[in-house]
Each structure stands twice: as structure tokens, then as C-alpha cells.
Amino acid sequence: MTYCVGLLLKEGMVLLSDTRTNAGLDNISCYKKMYTFEDPGERSIVILTAGSLSVTQTTMARLQEAIDDAEATEETSILKARTMLKVADIVGAHLAEVASDITMKLVRNSQATASATLILGGQRKGGAMRLFLIYPEGNYIEATPDTPFLQVGEHKYGKPILDRVVTPDTSLTDARKAALLSMDSTLRSNLSVGMPLDLAVIREGECRIHEQRRIEYGDPVFAEMSQAWSAALRDAFTQIRI
Amino acid sequence: MTYCVGLLLKEGMVLLSDTRTNAGLDNISCYKKMYTFEDPGERSIVILTAGSLSVTQTTMARLQEAIDDAEATEETSILKARTMLKVADIVGAHLAEVASDITMKLVRNSQATASATLILGGQRKGGAMRLFLIYPEGNYIEATPDTPFLQVGEHKYGKPILDRVVTPDTSLTDARKAALLSMDSTLRSNLSVGMPLDLAVIREGECRIHEQRRIEYGDPVFAEMSQAWSAALRDAFTQIRI
Structure with missing residues (x-):
């Protein structure tokens, strides 16, 4: 499975993804699930993926091919599309098509x-930041002030x-912490x-990725945060009276 | 859905269940999901239910009928069975049979x-406390010191x-708090x-239900705990540095 969250x-915006991919419990691998597309100062786009690896990799490869195409237009390239809504349309269309192609291959034999x-x-220059959750069929929903975060994969624990703690007024620092x-x-x-x-952080209006980093297994800062949070939860637990 | 947990x-032992039952989102009702069977000082049994209401109610009714039967034996009555393992067998057998009967009725039309x-x-007098999770097919798993709690229903959030915080050495007071x-x-x-x-609490060796109570909507003690926990989490969140 997977856990990805966007705030x-x-x-x-803060975007965070894990990297575990498994085909059964005995075949576990590490794959990046965060893809970034950027024209710094003009637009920055981050995509987090959950689901079949063959679908997500192929979808991302097709998006990149469309960007690199010498004849790319605002109808085909997510770096040229006029609005973030159009970006969502392009991504959703590729996703649904790839999933459909692969499913057709699969059902022949199983x-x-x-x-x-x-x-x-x-965000593109001149437009608002937007955050979408794109369903397997290519349709999507969008984060709003009422629901300022979207999750995919194993979303319930987190x-x-x-x-x-998360509202639209939450600071980027706190949002980063909440996501972690x-x-x-x-x-x-x-x-x-x-x-x-x-982890990726985008600041409003910058249209570039402000921070992007990989947090490795054993990362001392993350480990310290995790231990501090455990300790804080246990302290809080001890203090509660019922 | 449902959330039930046993520690x-x-x-x-601490056992806790909610009471929400729904047939679709527009048909929400309140039904007790905790059933207690007791011969105080000799044995106490608590069952928490998740799943189809017609299955759980009928299963519980059949268990009660078997107890009330003038010819009840240690093979049929959970208040006479020789061990908690046998109790689990009897409950599992009724559960699987009822589910099978009802499914046969359903598949005729849908x-x-x-x-x-x-x-x-x-726990029965002279035996150990035991905590089981009984699957729809009637088989079961048992809590152990490595995994001292079992959950059914919407288990991930909690x-x-x-x-x-929960280990076998956790006090009953803390376990009650952790469950809540x-x-x-x-x-x-x-x-x-x-x-x-x-909520039900059983003390080791007593073979009676030590505490059993319903926590109503708006219960001031629960509401205070909930608010204190939210405040403590937010405080802990504020203190974490990353």
C-alpha cells in the first residue's frame, strides 16, 4: 500500500509520500511516488501516486513525453495548460486511459x-494554488477551506x-509537521x-518548489520527532483524567 | 459501521463498543453491540459485535436460548462450557450457522x-482470562502478551x-482510558x-463484571476527556520541533 497526503x-502547500511498494507481502520494494514538474517562477506541479505501479509509472511517463514533445500544446502538456483545472483534466485523462489499457491486458489472462x-x-503564475485528488476513472475532487487536506492510500491512521490541527490558516511549518x-x-x-x-513544500505565489527532500530511514531529525511525539503522547495520556 | 475494542x-479486561448501526447513510439507528453473560463469581463473558445486525442479533438470541434451555449442557451453553476455548467454539459455531442461513435467504433474491x-x-473460575476475535466463518484468534488488544470494525483511526500505550502491564485505569x-x-x-x-471492565479472578456502563451522548466526563485530549494533542504538537 501507500500513504500520501497533500495540505x-x-x-x-505541503505534499508528502512514502515509498513502499509491494506485490504480496513477500515482494517489497522502494519506489518514489512523488513526481515534480516545474517551470520555476512560472509554475510548479507535484503529483503523488497510489495504486498499481505499472499504471502510475506509465501515466507519469506519458505526462513527461507530452511535455517533451516538440509539438506540445496547452491541450497536451501540463507545463503549458492554461489552468490547474486543465492540468487535472490532462492528468486524469492519461490516468484513466493507462488504467484501461493495462486492465484490458490483465483481463485476457486473469x-x-x-x-x-x-x-x-x-500553481501557475497568476492563478491560485490548487490541490486535487484524481480518481482512477479520471474525475477529481478538490481541497477547499472546509477540507484543506487530501489523502490517498492508507489514510485512516493518520x-x-x-x-x-490542520486549517487553512495553519502555517507551512506546522503543516509540514502535521503531515510528518x-x-x-x-x-x-x-x-x-x-x-x-x-516531502515537497510550495510557497504561495512562488511557482517553484520551495523545499524538496527525501527523508531516509534512520534520518535523525525524523527519528527525534517521532520519539518526541511518542513521548508527548504518553505524557498527554498520563495527564488525562477519566 | 462499528468500532469495538477489547484489551x-x-x-x-476492558471492552468498549459504540452503538451506531446504519443501512445506508440515510438510515442510522442506535443498537447495543455489547452483550454480557454472567454467573457472578463463577464466570463472566462479554461479547462485542460488528457486522450485519440480523446476524449479530440472531446469534446472540440463539446463545441466550441455549443458556435458558432446561436441557442445557456444557456442549451447548456458554455459561456451562468447561473452558473459554469451548465458549469461543460455541459462539463461533452459532455465528457461522446464522450467517450462512441468512446469506442463503439473501442470495435467493439478490x-x-x-x-x-x-x-x-x-473468564471462568479456575481458568485464565481470554480474549478472542471470532471471524465470520467461526474460526478465531486470541489476544496474547505480544498483541494485548483486539479490534473489530473501523479499527484504523484508533x-x-x-x-x-497498551502493554499487558498497563493498569486497568490506563487501559480504560486508552480504550476511550x-x-x-x-x-x-x-x-x-x-x-x-x-463499556465493561472485568478484574482478573473476580469472574464478574466489575463495571458496566453506558456513556451517553454529551456525557460530561467523556466530553471533558475528549476536550482535554484534543488540547493535550495540540500542546504536544506545538512543542514538537522539526
Whole structure:
């Protein structure tokens, strides 16, 4: 499985993904699930992927091919599309087509199907930041001030902390922390989500990726945060009276 | 949906269930999911139910009928069975049979099936406390010192807190608090789990239900705990540096 989360704040966006991929429990690998597309200062786009690896890799490869195509237009390239809504349309169309192609191959020999779900966040110069969750069929929903975060994959373990602390007014620093703690709870309770992590932060209006980094297994800062959070939870637990 | 959790500690057992039942989102009702069977001082048994209401109610009714039967034996009555393992067998057999009967009725007219999953905890005089999770097919697993709690229903939201604080050495007071906080996280993040709650506490060796109470919607003690926990989490969140 997977856990990816995107947060849309007034100050910017935080996107976080794990890297564990498994085909059964005995075949575990590490694959990046975060893809970034950038024309610095003009637009920045981050996509997080959950689902069948063959679907997500092929979808991302086709998006990149369309960008690199010498005849790329605003109808085909997510770096040229006029709006983030159009970007979501292009991504959704590729996703649905790839999933459909692969499923057709699979059903010839088995009852298997393949699909994926994506989180898409980004901003183009002159437009608002937007954060979408794109369903396997290519349709999508969008984060709003009422629900300023979107999750895909193993979303339940890490939802309570987000529900409690994230609003559109949350600072980027706090949102980054909330995303990491949400991931920490998921890592701790579900083996199918694993380190390393990929983190991206976009500041409102910059149209470039402000911070992008991989948090490796054993990263001392993340480990310290995780231990501090455990200790803080246990302290809080001790102090509660009922 | 449902959330039920049972904890097996050296000091005793804590069992907690919600009461929300829904047939679709527009048909929500309140049904007790905790059933207690007791011969005080001799044995106490608590069953928590998740799944199709028609399966769980009929299963519980058949268990009660078997207890009330003038010809009840240690093979048929969970209040006479020689061991808790035998109790689990009897409960599992009824559960699987009822689910099978009801599914046969359903498939005549639709593709629907019906099933349920149970948590069973209890102790008979002279035996150890035991806590089981009984699957729809009637087979079961048992809590051990490595994994001293079992959950059914919407278990993911409330697992991180249990993973962090519950061990077999946890006191009954702390286990009760952990179960309530685990439920609180679930209530907060998932509408299909709802108040009131049913709580039961069994002390090791007593073979009677030490505490059994319903926590109603708006219960001031629970509300205070919930608010204190939210505040403590937010404080802990503020203090974490990353």
C-alpha cells in the first residue's frame, strides 16, 4: 500500500509520500511516488501516486513525453495548460486511459484489474494554488477551506491528527509537521507503508518548489520527532483524567 | 459501521463498543453491540459485535436460548462450557450457522451476503482470562502478551494510540482510558461510528463484571476527556520541533 497526503494552506502547500511498494507481502520494494514538474517562477506541479505501479509509472511517463514533445500544446502538456483545472483534466485523462489499457491486458489472462489514485497540487503564475485528488476513472475532487487536506492510500491512521490541527490558516511549518506526524502514525501502525519519505513544500505565489527532500530511514531529525511525539503522547495520556 | 475494542491486561479486561448501526447513510439507528453473560463469581463473558445486525442479533438470541434451555449442557451453553476455548467454539459455531442461513435467504433474491465479526472476552473460575476475535466463518484468534488488544470494525483511526500505550502491564485505569481515547479518535474521524458507548471492565479472578456502563451522548466526563485530549494533542504538537 501507500500513504500520501497533500495540505492546502493560505501560505502554501505541503505534499508528502512514502515509498513502499509491494506485490504480496513477500515482494517489497522502494519506489518514489512523488513526481515534480516545474517551470520555476512560472509554475510548479507535484503529483503523488497510489495504486498499481505499472499504471502510475506509465501515466507519469506519458505526462513527461507530452511535455517533451516538440509539438506540445496547452491541450497536451501540463507545463503549458492554461489552468490547474486543465492540468487535472490532462492528468486524469492519461490516468484513466493507462488504467484501461493495462486492465484490458490483465483481463485476457486473469480477473485482475489495475488502477491508481493521484494527488495533484500546484500553481501557475497568476492563478491560485490548487490541490486535487484524481480518481482512477479520471474525475477529481478538490481541497477547499472546509477540507484543506487530501489523502490517498492508507489514510485512516493518520487522519485524526490532521482533523485536529490542520486549517487553512495553519502555517507551512506546522503543516509540514502535521503531515510528518500523520505519516509517523501510519508508519507505526501499518507495515505496508514505509520509509524513506518524499516531502515537497510550495510557497504561495512562488511557482517553484520551495523545499524538496527525501527523508531516509534512520534520518535523525525524523527519528527525534517521532520519539518526541511518542513521548508527548504518553505524557498527554498520563495527564488525562477519566 | 462499528468500532469495538477489547484489551487483555494482567489486571483484567476492558471492552468498549459504540452503538451506531446504519443501512445506508440515510438510515442510522442506535443498537447495543455489547452483550454480557454472567454467573457472578463463577464466570463472566462479554461479547462485542460488528457486522450485519440480523446476524449479530440472531446469534446472540440463539446463545441466550441455549443458556435458558432446561436441557442445557456444557456442549451447548456458554455459561456451562468447561473452558473459554469451548465458549469461543460455541459462539463461533452459532455465528457461522446464522450467517450462512441468512446469506442463503439473501442470495435467493439478490447478490447480497451477511456476516459478522465478534470480540469475545471472559473468564471462568479456575481458568485464565481470554480474549478472542471470532471471524465470520467461526474460526478465531486470541489476544496474547505480544498483541494485548483486539479490534473489530473501523479499527484504523484508533490503533495508533493503542499501539503506543497498551502493554499487558498497563493498569486497568490506563487501559480504560486508552480504550476511550481510541474510541474518541474514531468518533471524531468517522461518522459511521457514534455515541452512546458501552463499556465493561472485568478484574482478573473476580469472574464478574466489575463495571458496566453506558456513556451517553454529551456525557460530561467523556466530553471533558475528549476536550482535554484534543488540547493535550495540540500542546504536544506545538512543542514538537522539526
